[in-house]
Amino acid sequence: MGKHISSRWADLPKELLEMIGKCLDSRVDVLRFRSVCTSWRATIPLPSFDQEIPPVILKLPRPISAESILSHTTICRLEILHQNPAASSPVLPSKPCWLTEVEETRRGQLQLLHPVSHQELVSRSPIELNLLDFHFVPVIKAFRVTWGNGVSVFGVNKVVLFPFSASCNKDEFGILAIYHGGKLGYWKYGDKEWTLLDDTNFEYDDIIAYKEQFYVVDRWGTVSWIDSALKVVQYSPSLYGCGGKKNLVESCGDLYVVDRYLDGRVKAVEDYENVVAAGRNNPYGASRYRKTFPKAFDFRVYRLDEDWGWVDVKSLGDRVFFLGNDCSFSVSSRDFYGGKGNCIYFTDDDNFTGARLSDASIGVFQLGEGIIEKPATLPEYCDIFWPPPLTSN
Known part of the structure; x- marks a missing residue:
């Protein structure tokens, strides 16, 4: 039958x-169909991920006179639809959903990564993934500028598409990026040089697409938006937070600034040409230029209220914030098998070499207790990520 x-x-x-x-x-749905x-x-x-985003080779901003590639991954909620009874896998929990990052290899295969460290996870999975048995729900796309070998280019930090449509043709394709330690720039396909959008402020920390607009935050917590003419317009009063690094996060329709307190000041690297030359073919070749990078010891969270300005946030409820090198985002802990709300996942490493980080580089800040832990030692903070914990049959 x-x-x-x-x-x-x-x-x-x-x-x-x-x-x-x-x-x-x-x-992924097409692959499951096939x-x-x-x-x-x-x-x-x-299908190919490149059908969504045209393959783009871009020229790096001066003084780095080299070509690179715009690459992207997708942060997803992985849902197990049903377990294959013939597979020798652990028993699935009642809510089989985990957070992961999806990347396509050069051979067109799907590769699962840790969404914070970007470490490959497929080889560590206790469950055999059959395309008919699982589903991906996209959370956010993350963009970065890489060399041909997939290693991130040092000096080009957060990148977002401009305009929003990822299916636009190359003539319309452009990016906004923070580069060289805090400059805000724009590059359009075919441009020989990058356009510096603000020649008075070289202290930008983060950029985000929020409610179909682009927003940036600088070291002092001033949020500005970028209009269609690429003009930077101040949007909020300065936060004047005492932290050393700011991140923008969208959560439940609101815009937040996470102020990271560091045990030292981030030192800018001026010798970009030598750093890039050392790290282009060897991800660790730039390490000799590394300066001591400060570690986070505290966080403060602020919500931007258009009527009242900055609101000091004492609790995130069931929300979880993730501060990544490629993107920052939030999810509800209720949508996943494990994990706890009211916390912030982050990494102290600024990804100087462009290489993928280890699990030991990840920290989690518990907003209620005001303490930082390593999730690798706390199962309740690891269970949100794929691969799932082992469960006996």
């Missing part, structure tokens, strides 16, 4: 399969 039903599905008209394929809006049987796989072509 099972074989008969399977054969009937395989015999669906090609026109109907093509109509279904056009309704699938994510690459996994059903040979005839379905032959009807729908193999």
Whole structure:
């Protein structure tokens, strides 16, 4: 009976399969569709992440006279739909959802990464992933500028698409980025040079796309927005937070600034050309230029209220903030198997070498207690991430 039903599905008209394929809006859903049987796989072509974002080779801002690649990953909620009884996997929990990062390799394969450290996770997974058994729900896309070997280019920090549409053609394609320790710049496809958007402030910390606008925050906590003419317009009063680094996070429709208190001052690296030359072919070659990078010892969170200005936030409720090198975002702990709310995941490493970090580089700040722990030693703070914890049968 099972074989008969399977054969009937395989015999669906090609026109109907093509109509279904056009309704699938994510690459992973298309891959799951193609996994059903040979005839379905032959009807729908193999998709590529590059269909969403055109492959772009960009020239780095001076003094780095070299070409690089704009790459991206997707932070997702991984949902196990049902467990394959034939697979030798642990018993799934009642809420089988975890946070992960998805990247496509050069061979077109999906690779799962830790969403904070970007460390590869596939080889450590206790559950065999069958495309028919799981689903990805996108949370946010993360962009970075890399060399051809996938190593991040030092000196180009947060990057966002400009305009918002990721399916635009190359003639319309551009990016906004913070680079060289705090400069705010714009690059459009075909430009030979980057455009410096603010020649009076070289102390920008973060940039975010929020409510179809682009916002930046500087070292003093002043939030500005960038209009369609690429003019930087002050949006909020200065926070004057005493922390050494600011991050912008959107959560439940509100804009937050996370002020990170450091045990020292971030020292700018001026010799970018030598740093890039040392690290281009060897991710660790730039380490000899590394200066002591300060460590976080405290965090303060502020919500921007358009009527009242800055509101000091004492609790995030069930929300979890993630401060990454490529993007910052928030999720609800209730949407996942494990993890706790009212906390902030971060890394002290500024990714100087461009190499992926280890789990030991990740910290979690508990907002209620005001303390920092290493999630690697606390299961309740690790359970939110893929791979899931082992559960005995």
